[in-house]
Amino acid sequence: MSLASLLTDQQQRLDALTSLLSSEQNLLTQGDIDGDALSQIALEKQSLLAELERIEAVRRNVQKRLGYAEGANGARAAAQDAGCLTAWARLLEKSERASRMNELTGQMLSVRMKHNQDMLDYIRQIAEKTLYKPDGRNSAQPGKINASA
Secondary structure, eight states: OOHHHHHHHHHHHHHHHHHHHHHHHHHHTSSSOOHHHHHHHHHHHHHHHHHHHHHHHHHHHHHHHTTOOSSHHHHHHHHHHTTOHHHHHHHHHHHHHHHHHHHHHHHHHHHHHHHHHHHHHHHHHHHHHHOBOTTSOBOOOTTOOOTTO
């Protein structure tokens, strides 16, 4: 497989990953999150990331086999000699974009999880303060919700 075709293949997969990340971000901005849709996206992302890693390993092996140095400098030199420096630059841009989007998605998930934990803590706090027995005594135990009220 030529370097140009490997770079094109990686770019296509990065485009698919970027699309999935965009969908995931859209889901995370909704008030009522579709957990099944998020799970499906996570599975698809995992599959794409595994395939990207596989293709990257092939690209590094080709680069090494052709006698180029390991790392970014060797990759750039290999792309230049193969006449696909533009494709290499595009791949780097798409990789950086996917990385930024993934970081933002992680931050969005963290904010959502913190909000959910805060809501659970608030509900627990209210439940502990407001559940009483018929004699007027508080029947709640710390950390437990009495659902029989």
